[in-house]
Amino acid sequence: xxxxxxxxxxxxxxxxxxxxxxxxxxxxxxxxxxxxxxxxxxxxxxxxxxxxxxxxxxxxxxxxxxxxxxxxxxxxxxxxxxxxxxxxxxxxxxxxxxxxxxxxxxxxxxxxxxxxxxxxxxxxxxxxxxxxxxxxxxxxxxxxxxxxxxxxxxxxxxxxxxxxxxxxxxxxxxxxxxxxxxxxxxxxxxx
Amino acid sequence: xxxxxxxxxxxxxxxxxxxxxxxxxxxxxxxxxxxxxxxxxxxxxxxxxxxxxxxxxxxxxxxxxxxxxxxxxxxxxxxxxxxxxxxxxxxxxxxxxxxxxxxxxxxxxxxxxxxxxxxxxxxxxxxxxxxxxxxxxxxxxxxxxxxxxxxxxxxxxxxxxxxxxxxxxxxxxxxxxxxxxxxxxxxxxxxxxxxxxxxxxxxxxxxxxxxxxxxxxxxxxxxxxxxxxxxxxxxxxxxxxxxxxxxxxxxxxxxxxxxxxxxxx
Numbered sequence: 319x320x321x322x323x324x325x326x327x328x329x330x331x332x333x334x335x336x337x338x339x340x341x342x343x344x345x346x347x348x349x350x351x352x353x354x355x356x357x358x359x360x361x362x363x364x365x366x367x368x369x370x371x372x373x374x375x376x377x378x379x380x381x382x383x384x385x386x387x388x389x390x391x392x393x394x395x396x397x398x399x400x401x402x403x404x405x406x407x408x409x410x411x412x413x414x415x416x417x418x419x420x421x422x423x424x425x426x427x428x429x430x431x432x433x434x435x436x437x438x439x440x441x442x443x444x445x446x447x448x449x450x451x452x453x454x455x456x457x458x459x460x461x462x463x464x465x466x467x468x469x470x471x472x473x474x475x476x477x478x479x480x481x482x483x484x485x486x487x488x489x490x491x492x493x494x495x496x497x498x499x500x501x502x503x504x505x506x507x508x509x
Numbered sequence: 510x511x512x513x514x515x516x517x518x519x520x521x522x523x524x525x526x527x528x529x530x531x532x533x534x535x536x537x538x539x540x541x542x543x544x545x546x547x548x549x550x551x552x553x554x555x556x557x558x559x560x561x562x563x564x565x566x567x568x569x570x571x572x573x574x575x576x577x578x579x580x581x582x583x584x585x586x587x588x589x590x591x592x593x594x595x596x597x598x599x600x601x602x603x604x605x606x607x608x609x610x611x612x613x614x615x616x617x618x619x620x621x622x623x624x625x626x627x628x629x630x631x632x633x634x635x636x637x638x639x640x641x642x643x644x645x646x647x648x649x650x651x652x653x654x655x656x657x658x659x660x661x662x663x664x665x666x667x668x669x670x671x672x673x674x675x676x677x678x679x680x681x682x683x684x685x686x687x688x689x690x691x692x693x694x695x696x697x698x699x700x701x702x703x704x705x706x707x708x709x710x711x712x713x714x715x716x717x718x719x720x721x722x723x724x725x726x727x728x729x730x731x732x733x734x735x736x737x738x739x740x741x742x743x744x745x746x747x748x749x750x751x752x753x754x755x756x757x758x759x760x761x762x763x764x765x766x767x768x769x770x771x772x773x774x
Contacts, residue, residue, distance in 0.1 A: 329582060336578045341568040348566055358569065358577060363740075365581035371643070391645070391758050395740040428552045435559050443563040461525065462557055463564050468527050476707030487521055494556055 332372050336365050339385055342464045346386070349447060349459055350393050363396065364389040383470035386460060390474050434501040446496035454489030461486055511539040516546045524554055629694060629720055633745060633754055636693050637713050638738035640700065641756040645709045651687035651702060661688055662774050665699045673751045674773035676714055678703055683710060683767060693754070710757035710767065717752030733768045735761050744768045 343364060348357035367388050368375075375384065447455060453475075460471045461482075468486075472479045511519070516539045522528050523536045540547050568574065653664040662675040668690055677685070683705040691700045691713070698715035734745045742761035745754045746768065755768055 332582065333578055336581070337574065340574050340578070344568050345564065345566050349564060354569075358573070362577045362581050365578055367642070369582050374643075392740065394758055428548050428555065431552045431555060435555070440563045443560055447560070447564065459564075462561050468525065476704075483522065483527075486525075490521070490553075490556070493560060497556075 328372060332369050335372075335381055335385075336368070339382055342382075343385060343389055345463055346459050347389060347393070349463070350456070352448060360389065360393055360396070363392050367392065380470060382464070383466060383474060386464060386466065386470075387474045390456065434498050437501045437504055438497050442497060442500040446493050446500070449496060450489055450492055454485050454492065457482055457485045458489040458493065462490075511535045513539075513543060513546055516540070516543065517549060520546070520550050520553055524550065524557070627720075629717075630745065633694055633717075633720075633752060634736045634738045634743045637711075637743050637745075637754040637756050638741055640691055640693065640713070641709075641711045641741065644700070644702065644711055645758070650689070652689040654687040656685050656687075658685055658774065661685060661701065664688070665690075669697060669699060673714065673716065674749065675699065676701070676712055676753055676771045676773055678705075678710070678712065678767055678770055679772050680705065680767050680770040682706060683770075694752075705757070705759070705767070708758050710755065710759070710764075712771075713754045713756075714751055716750060717747060718750045720747065720752055733765055735765055737761070748773070 340361070343361050344357060347360040347364075348354060351357050351360055364385065368385055375381065447458070450458065457471055457475060460466045460474060461468075466474070468479045468482045471482045471486075475482065516536055519528060519532060519536045523533065528536065540550060569577070652668070653661055655661050655664075658675075658677045662677075665675055665688065666672055683703045686702040686704055688699060688701040691698050693713050693715050694717070696715045696717075698713050701712040701714070703710040703712065735742050736745070737743070741756060741758050742764045743754055743756045744761075744764050744767075745752070747753070753771075755764060757764055757767075759767075
């Protein structure tokens with residue numbers, strides 16, 4: 319039985335970190351793989367790799383961003399190969415974020431949005447998210463579910479912060495359009 | 510005072526708490542006095558909350574969570590025994606030799622007589638992938654930092670202890686970052702770091718006179734052999750007694766294409 323003042327073992331330290339971030343890792347993994355069993359495998363593989371290098375992890379640095387970097391790389395290596403065609407987007411040709419956001423004519427006022435949101439169901443949200451190009455989906459998940467900063471997301475995804483902003487903006491806009499479309503098709507809103 | 514158009518541009522970033530102090534204050538001031546922009550900000554916030562609420566899935570039960578974490582740590586102990594660089598190479602060599610001997614004894618070699626049954630080749634593949642994982646995931650510092658292939662080649666020529674032609678990826682999308690000396694197959698090896706489309710690519714080169722990678726029947730002068738290790742592809746080839754291995758978190762076809770662009774200096 320270790321004394322209370324003794325430093326925690328690597329195992330105990332890691333377990334605490336893993337437990338703290340498990341739910342967010344799992345939610346993100348589930349939305350990426352779209353399959354509970356694969357999501358569990360992806361999280362386990364992520365944690366295995368993280369534990370392997372945990373000794374070399376520098377305390378004080380962002381453990382959450384580090385875990386998500388491993389999750390993203392593991393996902394790309396293990397699960398994404400079969401859906402590689404979705405990745406064929408030339409992101410270098412994407413215009414600057416601000417030029418795009420200034421012309422966002424699809425913005426809904428609160429009342430219209432509430433009307434849309436009142437009628438869409440959980441499956442619509444999942445379908446809208448799944449329909450996003452993978453690069454958009456990943457940044458939306460990292461920002462809106464994992465609450466990571468642009469800087470952390472940029473490091474995880476391996477692109478400049480400006481690109482993160484741009485993908486995030488477009489991803490959210492596509493989500494909004496999809497939800498609007500589901501509500502329109504259901505005859506709940508005009509448009 | 511911001512215009513509505515400027516404020517609209519800032520709202521998504523404002524809600525992400527990512528604006529600089531001044532812009533943040535400007536947006537706050539504008540929102541206090543502009544109902545239209547307030548509505549837009551509320552709308553955006555509401556949508557995010559709505560999506561998040563639906564995306565938050567119930568996590569697996571606590572016992573499954575703990576089992577996954579425990580399994581990850583136990584698997585690491587099994588895999589990590591091989592993965593750990595602190596394990597003496599001799600011990601690893603011995604164990605790998607024994608394992609290979611056991612496989613050969615079972616007659617597997619006779620059924621699958623390919624290059625991957627060669628224990629040295631297996632080790633190169635495994636160690637290249639592990640070294641890559643260490644560099645990328647741990648941000649291992651480079652010993653020479655330069656995008657200039659001549660400068661990096663010159664550095665390696667003085668630090669490797671012997672001269673050989675340094676490989677350079679000529680694919681224009683790949684950018685040289687620098688390199689460091691490491692050990693592959695318990696030999697001094699050059700590790701050249703590249704980045705391509707935001708993904709790190711590491712190219713190892715070391716003397717491997719004792720090894721012999723067969724040349725396949727193909728148009729490529731020095732055939733590239735590709736094998737997956739630790740979930741990522743490793744390309745391997747041999748040229749003038751030097752063994753090269755290249756690793757990256759990319760698709761194996763992309764890795765092979767990159768390998769075909771390599772020139773030697």
